[in-house]
Amino acid sequence: xxxxxxxxxxxxxxxxxxxxxxxxxxxxxxxxxxxxxxxxxxxxxxxxxxxxxxxxxxxxxxxxxxxxxxxxxxxxxxxxxxxxxxxxxxxxxxxxxxxxxxxxxxxx
Numbered sequence: 001x002x003x004x005x006x007x008x009x010x011x012x013x014x015x016x017x018x019x020x021x022x023x024x025x026x027x028x029x030x031x032x033x034x035x036x037x038x039x040x041x042x043x044x045x046x047x048x049x050x051x052x053x054x055x056x057x058x059x060x061x062x063x064x065x066x067x068x069x070x071x072x073x074x075x076x077x078x079x080x081x082x083x084x085x086x087x088x089x090x091x092x093x094x095x096x097x098x099x100x101x102x103x104x105x106x107x108x
Contacts, residue, residue: 006084006087007080007084009035009038009039010031010039010041010045010049011049011053012081012084013030013031013034013035013039014027014031014041014046014049014050014053015053015058015059015073015077015080015081015084016030016031016034016081017030017031017034018059018071018072018073018077019073019081021062021070021071021072021073022070022071023068023069023070023071024043024046024047024050024068024069024071027041027046027050027071028040028041028043028046050071053077054071056076057074057076057077058073058074058076058077058080059071059072059073059074059077060072060074
């Protein structure tokens with residue numbers, strides 16, 4: 001992923017959910033919790049995204065008994081997540097700056 005590519009909200013919350021290893025249903029629950037209920041993942045969407053992220057090397061499937069597949073963020077996935085968080089913080093800071101400047105002009 002190039003440095004300037006934004007993650008989708010779904011991808012962001014899946015990666016964020018995997019800061020601690022989780023199985024599919026746990027990822028669904030955590031993403032919904034973290035997003036305040038905005039992100040509700042269907043099984044097909046989730047497992048398609050997980051497979052794509054495994055292929056990209058952002059997450060890995062942990063060894064297990066095969067009943068519940070558990071996934072974990074990789075160092076590359078953590079780097080992607082950190083870059084996205086920095087990008088989002090920059091967006092918020094820019095928005096705050098413009099809004100404060102505009103408000104100041106309106107009050108003069």
